[in-house]
Amino acid sequence: MLALRAFASRLRLGCAALTLPLLLAAGCAQLPQNVERPVSTALASPSGTALAELVQQRRTATQGRFESGFVLLDGPQVAYGSRLALIEAAQKTLDLQYYAIHADASTGRLLRGVVAAARRGVRVRVLLDDFHSTGRNALVMRLAFEPGIEMRMFNPVAGARGSTLGRMLNAAGDFDRAQQRMHNKLFIADNAMGVTGGRNLGDAYFGIAQTRNFVDMDVLAAGPIVQDLSRSFDSYWNNERAYPVQSLVDREELQQIRDRVRTEESAQRARDQEGADGPKPPDGEPRPADAGPTDAQRAAVWDEKPLDLRSAAFVWAPAVMLADAPAKIAAETGGSTTDSGAPPGLVALQPPAASAGTPMAAVENASKTATDSETVVSGLLQLIGETRSDLTIISPYFVPGPDMKQAFASARARGVRVRVLTNSLASNDAPIAHVGYARHREELLAMGVELYELRSEQAGLGSAFGSSGATAAGESRSMLHSKVLVLDGRLLVVGSMNLDLRSQLQNTEIALLIRSGELSRRAIAQIETAMRQGAWRVEQSDGALVWRAPEGSQLQDVHTEPDTSAGLRLLLKLFGPLAPDELL
Structure with a gap:
């Protein structure tokens, strides 16, 4: 989200400085008209595919009571291996939907596998939000020119x-339209197994970026929920x-971009070599783009093995999906309804009928509570209203609007313990977004919300969120990117959404609600370890904020944003108030 948030802030704050000629020139660019979009749908039934048979075998072997199974993908290796496994196992279809697909080493291997799948007869559809498709990342669009692969760009600029x-x-x-983005993440094979959660596709999401890696969580789902x-x-x-x-770019333009990228990268390597012994930026200051993986890190990607789906520890549980309808993002010509005529809120689902008092009935009730709302985030706020004892949240970008704060206040009034793990200023890849959280921090603490901020300077966070691997050690900075809620120790929510106004009002999102005490306990155990060992606890003392050092860190409590420079703090103090919450 770094580029989008920076883009929104710069554009909103800088529009007044743009000259009329620039605005007129910008207005000349238009999207193509009368575009042909042949309708296609997912595999009608996964039956007969190897993955569908595997799902049934695993459920029978483990005596699963429910038809859908889930595996928490809480580390980069298992997250990467699950996608490799789905690519290799797919026999009929692969459907990928992402906010960002970066043209780098880890994605390169995945997409070569996707191309190989298409060549063996698998129908491939790739749907990508258009915001990041500039420069090197535009080269991902070459997939569209591979036989057997269709690729579409959502809400293009x-x-x-x-x-x-x-x-x-x-x-x-x-x-207004350009800042609204499709933030959903899906990776589905044969309509039988699929991955959803917080990760985009790129080195930083799989633990091999040199300087900055995301801490994330996905879910591998199997069975009817995948449909x-x-x-x-x-x-x-x-x-x-x-x-x-093909309606937006042709082969020749992509080749020109590729040639330009190669020239720029060669020049950058030369500059890096000249300044290899020069001073490094102070901690907390903006850093240049990640230099990419080392040879050892790149080799680790090639050596990564697909997840063994035959031995994966599936937990069989009732679940429902929440997904914003595409119409949450207005078309270029306007419009406020879905193609089916439903209101522009959640994709409507009909869970299987259940008897009152059964676990599925409880999930149905939760689903109805959530789907009565207009968006995924609003639905989750409705679920928070049903919480009775404990609410634990991971939201890397945490910018609570009035209704979010009201939901927390009401939960606290009912005696609910509310804990939130978010990014510190130092670990936030979009420092401007931290302003929208920081301005509400004292109010949240006053109502009794417990706040934890991830410590960025650490190599061993893998103990809390699965192994981050040797490739993420050394000087790598950890940045929180997981989007998780655990309610009353029995309902686990994993999705693409942040608890912020951007996810609530502008971006489209998707989430799985899984009714499982076992999965909830696993998630809580990892989150609590991260809170104790990898995060600062923020408290109020004598009218001032204090950051309590992580357990066992040998650090001291501090009274200002930890691990940051005075220059960055001053910059945000001066310009942060100019950025409204809904853009952060």
Whole structure:
């Protein structure tokens, strides 16, 4: 989300400085008209595929009471291996939906596997939000020109893809639409197994970036719940906001971008070599883009093995999906309803009928509570209203609006313990977003919400969220990216959403609600370890904030944003108030 949040802030704050000629030039770029979008849907039934048979075998072997199974993917290796496994196992279809797919080493191996799958006859559909498709990352769009692969870009920005600055200018005339993004993440094979959660595709999400790696969590789902995920995918794929790549860019333009990227990278390597012994930026100051993996890190990707799905520890449990409808993002021509005529809120689902008092009935009730709301985040706030004893939240970007704060206040009034793990200023990849959290910090503490902020300077956070691997050690900075809620120790929510106004009002999101005490306990155990050993606890003492040092860290309590420079803190203090919460 770094680029999007920085883009929104720069654009909103800088629009007044743009000259009329620039605005007029930006307004000349338009999206193509009368685009053909052949309708296609997910595999009608996964029966007969190897994955469907495997799901049934695993459920029988483990005497699963419920038809859908889940595996928490809490470390980069297992998260990467699960996607490799789905690619290799797919026989008929692969459907990928992402906010960002970065053109780097880890994604390169995944996408080569996707191309190989298409060549053996697997139908591949890739749906990608258009915001990051500039420069090197635009090269991912070459997939669209591979036989057997269809690729569409959701809510595209008109104009050339050579630079972020050019894209910012092209978006200036349509700011409100351009800042709304498809934030969903799905990786589905044969409509039988799929992965959803917080991770995009890229080195930093799989623990091999040199300087900055995300701490994230996904879920591998199997069984009928995957068909719900596929229905959500189809609703976006066949939406008027999804543009086939060929309508936006051709082979020649992609080749020009590739040549330019190679030239720029060669020049950058030369500059890096000249300044290899120069001073490093002070802690907390903005850093240059990640240099990419070392040879050893790149080798680790090639050596990574697919997850053994035959021995994966599936937990069989009732679950429902929440997904924002595509119409949450307005089409270029406007509109406020889904293609099916449903209101622009959640994709409507009908869970299987259940007897009162059964676990599935409890999930149905939770689903109804949530789906009565207009968005995924609003639905989760409704669920918070049902919480009775304990609420634990991970939200890397945590910008509570009035209704969120009211939900927390009401929960506290009922005696609910509320704990939130979010990024510290030092671990936040978008420091400006930290302002929207920091301005509400004292109010949250006053109502009794417990706040924990991830400590960025650590190599061993893997003990809390699965092994981060040797590739993420050394000087790598940890950045929280998981989006998780655990309610009353029995309902686990894993999805793409943050608890912020951007996810609630602008971006589209998706989440799984899983009724499982076992999975909830596993998640809580990892979160509590992270809170104790890898995070600062923020408290109020004598009218001032104090950051309590993580357990066993040998650090001292501090009274200012830890691990940050005075320059960064001053910069945010001066300019932070200019950025409204809904853009952070």
